[in-house]
Each structure stands twice: as C-alpha cells, then as structure tokens.
Amino acid sequence: xxxxxxxxxxxxxxxxxxxxxxxxxxxxxxxxxxxxxxxxxxxxxxxxxxxxxxxxxxxxxxxxxxxxxxxxxxxxxxxxxxxxxxxxxxxxxxxxxxxxxxxxxxxxxxxxxxxxxxxxxxxxxxxxxxxxxxxxxxxxxxxxxxxxxxxxxxxxxxxxxxxxxxxxxxxxxxxxxxxxxxxxxxxxxxxxxxxxxxxxxxxxxxxxxxxxxxxxxxxxxxxxxxxxxxxxxxxxxxxxxxxxxxxxxxxxxxxxxxxxxxxxxxxxxxxxxxxxxxxxxxxxxxxxxxxxxxxxxxxxxxxxxxxxxxxxxxxxxxxxxxxxxxxxxxxxxxxxxxxxxxxxxxxxxxxxxxxxxxxxxxxxxxxxxxxxxxxxxxxxxxxxxxxxxxxxxxxxxxxxxxxxxxxxxxxxxxxxxxxxxxxxxxxxxxxxxxxxxxxxxxxxxxxxxxxxxxxxxxxxxxxxxxxxxxxxxxxxxxxxxxxxxxxxxxxxxxxxxxxxxxxxxxxxxxxxxxxxxxxxxxxxxxxxxxxxxxxxxxxxxxxxxxxxxxxxxxxxxxxxxxxxx
Amino acid sequence: xxxxxxxxxxxxxxxxxxxxxxxxxxxxxxxxxxxxxxxxxxxxxxxxxxxxxxxxxxxxxxxxxxxxxxxxxxxxxxxxxxxxxxxxxxxxxxxxxxxxxxxxxxxxxxxxxxxxxxxxxxxxxxxxxxxxxxxxxxxxxxxxxxxxxxxxxxxxxxxxxxxxxxxxxxxxxxxxxxxxxxxxxxxxxxxxxxxxxxxxxxxxxxxxxxxxxxxxxxxxxxxxxxxxxxxxxxxxxxxxxxxxxxxxxxxxxxxxxxxxxxxxxxxxxxxxxxxxxxxxxxxxxxxxxxxxxxxxxxxxxxxxxxxxxxxxxxxxx
Numbered sequence: 001x002x003x004x005x006x007x008x009x010x011x012x013x014x015x016x017x018x019x020x021x022x023x024x025x026x027x028x029x030x031x032x033x034x035x036x037x038x039x040x041x042x043x044x045x046x047x048x049x050x051x052x053x054x055x056x057x058x059x060x061x062x063x064x065x066x067x068x069x070x071x072x073x074x075x076x077x078x079x080x081x082x083x084x085x086x087x088x089x090x091x092x093x094x095x096x097x098x099x100x101x102x103x104x105x106x107x108x109x110x111x112x113x114x115x116x117x118x119x120x121x122x123x124x125x126x127x128x129x130x131x132x133x134x135x136x137x138x139x140x141x142x143x144x145x146x147x148x149x150x151x152x153x154x155x156x157x158x159x160x161x162x163x164x165x166x167x168x169x170x171x172x173x174x175x176x177x178x179x180x181x182x183x184x185x186x187x188x189x190x191x192x193x194x195x196x197x198x199x200x201x202x203x204x205x206x207x208x209x210x211x212x213x214x215x216x217x218x219x220x221x222x223x224x225x226x227x228x229x230x231x232x233x234x235x236x237x238x239x240x241x242x243x244x245x246x247x248x249x250x251x252x253x254x255x256x257x258x259x260x261x262x263x264x265x266x267x268x269x270x271x272x273x274x275x276x277x278x279x280x281x282x283x284x285x286x287x288x289x290x291x292x293x294x295x296x297x298x299x300x301x302x303x304x305x306x307x308x309x310x311x312x313x314x315x316x317x318x319x320x321x322x323x324x325x326x327x328x329x330x331x332x333x334x335x336x337x338x339x340x341x342x343x344x345x346x347x348x349x350x351x352x353x354x355x356x357x358x359x360x361x362x363x364x365x366x367x368x369x370x371x372x373x374x375x376x377x378x379x380x381x382x383x384x385x386x387x388x389x390x391x392x393x394x395x396x397x398x399x400x401x402x403x404x405x406x407x408x409x410x411x412x413x414x415x416x417x418x419x420x421x422x423x424x425x426x427x428x429x430x431x432x433x434x435x436x437x438x439x440x441x442x443x444x445x446x447x448x449x450x451x452x453x454x455x456x457x458x459x460x461x462x463x464x465x466x467x468x469x470x471x472x473x474x475x476x477x478x479x480x481x482x483x484x485x486x487x488x489x490x491x492x493x494x495x496x497x498x499x500x501x502x503x504x505x506x507x508x509x510x511x512x513x514x515x516x517x518x519x520x521x522x523x524x525x526x527x528x529x530x531x532x533x534x535x536x537x538x539x540x541x542x543x544x545x546x547x548x549x550x551x552x553x554x555x556x557x558x559x560x561x562x563x564x565x
Numbered sequence: 566x567x568x569x570x571x572x573x574x575x576x577x578x579x580x581x582x583x584x585x586x587x588x589x590x591x592x593x594x595x596x597x598x599x600x601x602x603x604x605x606x607x608x609x610x611x612x613x614x615x616x617x618x619x620x621x622x623x624x625x626x627x628x629x630x631x632x633x634x635x636x637x638x639x640x641x642x643x644x645x646x647x648x649x650x651x652x653x654x655x656x657x658x659x660x661x662x663x664x665x666x667x668x669x670x671x672x673x674x675x676x677x678x679x680x681x682x683x684x685x686x687x688x689x690x691x692x693x694x695x696x697x698x699x700x701x702x703x704x705x706x707x708x709x710x711x712x713x714x715x716x717x718x719x720x721x722x723x724x725x726x727x728x729x730x731x732x733x734x735x736x737x738x739x740x741x742x743x744x745x746x747x748x749x750x751x752x753x754x755x756x757x758x759x760x761x762x763x764x765x766x767x768x769x770x771x772x773x774x775x776x777x778x779x780x781x782x783x784x785x786x787x788x789x790x791x792x793x794x795x796x797x798x799x800x801x802x803x804x805x806x807x808x809x810x811x812x813x814x815x816x817x818x819x820x821x822x823x824x825x826x827x828x829x830x831x832x833x834x835x836x837x838x839x840x841x842x843x844x845x846x847x848x849x850x851x852x853x854x855x856x857x858x859x860x861x862x863x864x865x866x867x868x869x870x871x872x873x874x875x876x877x878x879x880x881x882x
Contacts, residue, residue: 071811071847074858075851075857075858075859076808076809076810076811076812076847076858076861077808077858077859077861078858078859080805080807080808080810080859081859143860144860145859145860146859148807148808148859148860148861149805149807150805152805154804154805156764156765156782157765157766157805157806157807160765160862162860162861162863163860168860169859169860249781249782249783249784250783254783255766255781255782255783256781289640289644289654290652290653290654291653291654291656291657292656292657292658294657294658294659294660295659295660296658296659297659298659298664298668320777320779320803321779321781322778322779322781322784325686325687325690328686329679329683332682332683333676333679336675336676336678336679337675339671339675340668340672340675343667343668343671344664344667344668346633347664347667348664350636350640351657351660351663353637353640353644354636354657355640355644355657356644356654357644357645357652357654358640358644358645358646359646360641360645368641371637372633372634372637375629375630375634379622379626379629379630380626382626382675382678383619383622383623383626386618386622386678386682387682387686388611388614388615388618388682388685388686388689388775389615389618389619391615391775391776391777392615392619392772392775392776392777394777394803395768395770395777395803395804456603459603459604459619460603460604460605460772460882461770461772461773461799461882463768463770463801463802463803463811465810466810466811467810467811468812469811470799470814470880544656545653545654546653546654546655546656547656547658
C-alpha cells in the first residue's frame with residue numbers, strides 16, 4: 001500500500017496526527033480509535049464481513065436442522081435461539097455496518113470532502129459495533145442461552161425469561177439493539193451533515209452521484225425511525241427487567257403497541273439497507289454498460305419517494321394481527337405505491353443497459369444478478385401487500401423467501417458488487433476476476449436454490465420459525481438446505497480472493513474501470529484527506545459516459561496527479 | 566419495454582416486439598393457471614377469492630418479470646463489449662416520455678389491483694369485534710371490521726366456539742360444553758369463534774382455509790369463517806409462541822351437518838381427560854435427558870377435554 005514516489009510510503013503521513021494509508025505499520029491503524037473515514041470504512045466492512053460468517057454459520061446449522069421434518073439435530077429451544085441470532089447478527093452486525101462502511105469510504109471522496117463532518121463521532125459510532133457485537137455474542141455463553149424470541153422480540157414471548165435471571169439472553173439482546181440504534185443515529189447525523197454541508201464547489205444536488213442521494217435518503221429514515229425503535233426497545237427492557245407493563249396484558253398493557261413501535265422503524269429499515277444498494281446499482285450499471293444513467297434526475301428523486309413511502313407502510317406487517325379493515329386497506333395502498341419509485345429505478349437500470357457496451361466483470365455480474373432477483377422480490381412484495389394473499393402467506397415461508405430475495409439476493413449481491421468495484425480504489429490492489437466470477441456463480445445458483453423453494457413451502461402453509469414441520473414440506477426444505485450449503489461454499493473463493501488480493505494482488509491504477517466520478521480522480525488508495533487543499537470544481541453531472549465532457553475543471557491535472565501519486 | 570424511439574425501428578422490429586409481448590402474455594396466463602397448483606385444496610369460502618388474487622398477480626408478475634428479463638438478456642446477447650474494447654455505448658441520458666410512461670403504468674396497475682382487492686376484502690370480512698378482557702380500562706366491544714351485511718347462509722352461524730391457545734396446545738370449547746383438541750365444523754355453514762390466548766401471541770391459521778388471525782392475550786377476538794369442503798385440514802400456530810412453537814398444531818375436521826351433530830352429541834357423553842400434546846412429551850423427554858438445551862418455558866398443563874386429536878390421522882392439506 002505504498003506510493004511509488006521513492007520512499008516506501010507517502011512522506012506527508014509522517015506529519016499526520018494519526019496513522020493514515022501509506023504509513024508504516026499500516027495494519028495497526030485498523031485496531032485504533034482512528035478518525036479517518038477511510039480507515040473507519042474498512043473497519044466497518046471487515047467487522048461486518050466477519051459477522052456475515054457468524055450469521056452464515058448459524059444459518060447453516062438451522063438449515064441442517066430443517067433438512068429433515070423432525071427437530072433432530074438441535075433441541076427446539078436451541079433452534080429458536082439460532083434463528084433469532086441469525087436474523088439479529090445479519091441485520092445489526094452485517095448489513096447496517098457494512099453499508100455504513102460504504103458510506104464512510106464513498107461519501108467523502110464522491111462529493112470531494114476531506115473527511116466526514118464529525119470524525120470523532122464517526123469513530124465512536126464504529127467502535128460501538130464491536131461493543132454491542134461482543135454483548136450479543138456473549139449471550140451465547142450465559143445460562144439459558146441467547147434471546148429466542150425472534151428478531152422482532154414480540155412480547156409477551158420476549159418477556160417470559162424462563163430462568164428468571166436478571167442478566168438473560170433477551171436482556172443482552174435489547175441492550176445490543178439499543179446500542180446499535182445509538183450507533184446508527186450517530187452515523188446518520190454524520191452522513192447527512194457531510195452530504196448537506198461538505199460538497200465540493202460546483203457539486204449541486206443534481207450533480208451528486210446517486211449513491212450519495214440514496215445514502216441521504218436512507219439516513220433520513222434512520223433519523224426519523226430509529227428513535228421510535230430505540231424507545232420501544234427501552235420500554236421492552238423495562239417490562240422485562242424492571243416490572244413495568246407497557247406491553248404486558250396482565251398489567252393493562254398492550255402487546256400490539258410494541259408491534260407498532262417495532263415496525264414503524266423495522267420496515268423502513270429494509271429501505272435503509274436497500275437504498276444504498278440501489279445507489280450501488282446506479283453507480284455500477286453506467287460504468288460497466290459505458291452509458292450515462294438513464295433518467296438521472298428521476299432516479300435521484302425516486303429515492304426520496306421511497307423514503308417518504310417507507311414511513312407510512314408499517315402496518316402491512318400486522319394485517320393478521322387484529323387490524324381493522326380500514327387500516328388494512330390504507331396500508332395496502334401505501335405499500336403498493338412503493339412499486340412506483342422502485343419501478344422507476346428498475347426500468348432506468350434496464351434502459352441504462354440498453355445499447356450499452358456491457359463488460360461482464362464480477363461487480364457487473366453481481367449487479368445483474370441482484371437486479372433480476374430484485375424484480376422477482378418486488379413482484380412477491382406486491383403479492384404480500386395484497387391483504388387477502390398476505391393473510392394466507394403472512395408468517396409463512398413465503399415471507400422468508402421474499403425477504404431473503406430482498407436482503408440476500410438483492411442487498412447482499414449489491415454489497416458484493418460494491419466490494420469488488422471499489423476494492424482497488426481503497427486497498428490499492430486488484431482482485432482476481434476468476435475467483436470473483438466463481439464466487440458469483442456459486443452465490444447465484446446457491447441462493448436461488450435456497451430461497452426459491454421457500455415460496456412454495458409458504459404457499460402450501462409452512463409457518464416460518466418452526467424447528468420441525470409436516471413431511472409434505474420435506475422436498476422444499478431439502479432443496480433450500482442444499483442451496484444454503486452452496487452459499488456457504490461460495491464464501492471460500494470470496495475470502496481467498498479478498499485476503500490474497502489485499503496481501504499480494506497486482507497494484508491498482510487510479511482508475512482501473514475507466515469510471516467517471518470524483519473518487520476515480522484520486523490515487524488508489526486515496527490519501528488521508530482525499531483532495532487535500534486542491535479540491536476540484538465540479539462542472540457537470542455524473543455518469544458522462546460517451547458525452548465527452550469533463551467532470552471537473554482542469555480534469556487533466558487531477559488525472560495526472562492521481563497517477564503520479 | 567423498448568427504450569429507443571420507434572421511428573428508427575424497421576417493421577420487422579415491430580413484429581419482433583409484438584411477437585415477444587404476445588409470448589410474454591401467454592406465459593403470464595400459463596403461470597396464472599399453474600399458480601393454482603402451488604396452493605393447498607380450497608376448503609373455505611375465502612379460498613377461491615385469495616387464490617383468484619394470487620393467480621391475477623402471478624400472471625401480471627410473470628409478464629413483468631419475463632419482460633424485464635428478456636430485455637436484460639437481449640442486452641447481454643447483443644450489447645456485449647468485446648474484450649479490450651474500451652469504447653462507450655450510446656450516450657442516451659434519458660427520455661422524459663418513456664420515464665413518465667413507466668411511472669404511470671405501474672401506478673395505474675397497482676392502484677387497480679388495490680381497488681380490486683379492497684372489494685375482495687369487503688366480501689371476505691372475517692374479522693369481528695375485539696374485546697379487551699384485561700386491564701383497567703374497559704373500552705367495550707370495539708368493532709374492527711364490518712360484518713357481512715346480507716348473509717346468504719340459511720342457518721345461523723355455528724358457535725360461538727371458544728378457541729383457546731396455550732403454550733403449546735389448542736382447545737376448542739363448544740356452546741354445549743363439549744371440549745376438544747380437534748376442531749370439528751359443519752361444511753357450508755358459517756362458524757363463529759372467540760379467539761382467546763392464555764399466555765402469549767398465537768396465530769390461528771388453517772392453510773386450506775387461506776385464513777389466519779393472531780390471537781392476542783388480554784383480548785377476545787370474534788372471528789367468522791365458512792368451510793366449504795369436507796376433509797381433515799391442518800390448523801397451525803402461525804405466530805411464534807416460544808419453545809415448542811412448531812409442535813403447536815392440530816386438525817380441523819370439516820364434515821356434513823349430520824356427522825357434525827352426531828360428533829357433538831357423542832362427544833358430550835365422553836369423560837374429560839387430559840389430552841396429550843407433543844410439546845409436553847418433548848419437554849418430559851428433555852427433563853429425563855438432563856434438561857439440556859437453552860432455557861424454555863415449561864408447557865402449560867395439557868387441557869382436559871372430551872375429545873383428543875388423533876396424532877396419527879392423515880390430513881388432506
């Protein structure tokens with residue numbers, strides 16, 4: 001990760017107050033309270049990829065249990081703990097942190113800012129992740145095991161506390177989720193402020209890359225929704241540990257109230273995760289199709305359409321929970337409306353591909369796979385919004401299939417695409433295409449085999465969260481388990497690729513994909529303060545492929561500077 | 566779904582597109598028909614309505630999915646850059662007319678589906694009042710859905726049958742005092758239930774009926790449905806209820822009016838006995854093996870009933 005200027009490292013770093021890219025003993029900075037957004041970004045991404053492996057391991061034990069109808073591999077109580085922790089780890093320790101990692105890496109360079117607006121707050125937000133990660137993992141070790149009430153933690157099940165201990169799995173779970181909420185709110189304040197206040201000269205909102213638009217749209221949801229979940233979690237904690245009865249029916253509380261608190265945030269949470277991935281798709285399709293993003297302005301505005309709608313759909317998770325008819329109808333309409341802004345994006349990506357010159361590199365393959373999967377997930381999403389269909393398939397494996405099509409087959413595909421695409425920029429090394437394509441092929445086949453049969457099981461009436469099931473669901477479950485193991489195998493080429501490329505991969509040039517964007521006018525890896533004192537003035541919108549227009553004033557100077565570094 | 570202006574298209578291109586759209590529409594219709602085979606038998610008056618909506622959306626969904634995928638496939642086949650070709654594609658930045666079209670078409674489409682579904686919801690109307698049974702404030706019966714206005718059934722509804730959910734057993738109490746862990750209903754007659762949970766949230770779910778309703782502790786929910794096909798169907802707990810959640814299932818037996826009456830009569834003569842349930846036996850076995858595993862709430866005592874469900878009976882769906 002050294003520069004090519006004679007010294008084995010960039011001499012400027014010696015004057016820096018903290019270790020920065022290119023410095024000797026480079027690895028140490030990743031274990032320190034570092035305030036450099038690029039260090040924090042990599043900290044987030046590596047931490048969350050570790051937890052992806054943890055969550056994936058839990059998933060494979062679950063699929064091992066579900067490969068046969070009876071509960072024979074693990075006790076049902078263990079199964080309940082496993083599925084609860086699988087969901088919690090994947091959401092709060094994999095997806096949220098990894099997307100915050102992308103925000104940290106990409107937002108400052110993309111808008112030409114030297115760093116995040118509040119670097120110390122940024123570091124605190126990151127360091128909360130390992131803290132609540134350890135809290136959550138430690139619940140595996142305490143008597144009684146981890147929380148086993150599902151990642152929704154619906155009371156009264158979540159309040160039952162069978163052993164009666166003060167420190168129990170549920171207690172640690174709520175603590176971890178509340179800390180995760182605090183961390184995400186800190187992150188959201190930082191990302192929003194940075195995007196609103198720290199753009200380079202000339203970088204108006206409608207010259208911003210779509211990733212920044214979607215990040216802003218997603219972080220707005222965090223700011224509006226997370227306080228509600230965190231409040232709900234605290235009330236749950238008081239009910240569990242301090243004898244209140246907000247949600248306890250025997251004390252006059254109402255368990256339904258919790259569901260409103262929970263879903264008011266946790267449905268939009270899906271959009272917090274999917275919006276940045278829409279951003280990644282919108283960045284990558286133009287690069288690898290060599291065309292401008294079709295309908296840039298509309299795609300940008302559609303992000304905020306999703307933000308607004310996401311906050312008024314939560315009751316669709318409660319259609320069968322004793323919800324009056326007028327609410328069912330109202331929330332069905334709002335939920336179905338989400339198809340409009342997401343449809344705009346999907347059609348815009350397809351139109352971007354049309355008559356392009358497609359390069360099927362690993363990131364592009366993950367984007368294409370993710371796009372096809374997302375279209376499928378959108379269609380099953382409209383089905384789930386339809387009240388009578390939801391009343392039949394709600395809380396069944398149909399829903400499990402649907403949201404894994406969103407959360408894995410779309411969001412995680414987009415995350416992988418992003419990891420490969422920006423890997424050279426931030427590590428300074430190229431990855432190996434062959435291993436990347438192998439990773440894609442195994443993941444694509446494995447995930448379809450895993451999640452497609454779940455829809456069928458759900459239509460036939462298999463409830464979600466079961467440790468055992470009737471024999472008629474065996475075929476769907478065997479297929480799903482085989483797919484899950486294949487997805488597990490797919491992680492091997494991925495890990496090999498990342499580790500070996502970062503250690504010994506060929507050096508990356510400043511702009512290996514001939515991409516257009518401020519981050520590609522920086523050396524790979526970029527110096528600590530990105531453009532430092534020499535911030536470019538943006539003179540045109542992004543994605544000018546084939547338009548022969550410069551992105552910034554004096555572009556040749558920046559290209560030359562990036563190359564000589 | 567084409568993205569370039571039709572002016573530049575030769576007639577052959579138009580025919581190609583028309584053919585592709587026709588093929589896609591045919592596939593949509595085929596999948597809509599096929600979709601009915603992915604569902605259990607229809608055993609309630611709600612089932613055909615639900616399945617109809619599912620077929621409709623499967624058809625439209627297939628049309629959209631295949632349409633999008635064919636365009637993507639087309640670009641993959643014909644718009645690939647050869648290796649080392651660094652040139653750019655056509656610099657098309659957008660097309661306002663096209664963007665307005667693909668905003669309006671989905672908007673009209675989903676609103677039409679929603680409108681149609683609201684009509685179906687009105688017909689379905691299975692949910693009755695919800696009465697808070699605990700807590701200091703008694704709001705009285707809170708009507709959460711409109712009752713079906715003109716009931717066509719000649720007979721008054723059966724019931725109300727109390728559906729009592731526990732961790733992890735089902736109990737059905739009939740107005741004549743019969744208690745059972747198996748739900749018996751006469752065919753083609755509306756049945757009325759009072760859904761009661763004694764501990765946590767449970768879900769009353771019969772896949773063959775396509776109906777599901779959460780049971781909320783502290784509330785009593787009135788619920789109505791009409792079985793339309795004789796047979797034995799699974800009733801499953803659909804809302805996660807802790808430890809042995811997955812074992813919390815029993816059967817609904819839909820039978821002729823005559824059989825139902827004689828079952829009810831004979832059941833009343835049987836003595837009350839503890840009904841075994843799988844959660845209880847699994848828990849006993851766990852205790853015998855040294856209580857290994859993670860913490861779990863002990864199951865509620867098995868209900869004392871006149872009729873126990875037969876665990877060996879085969880269900881139709």
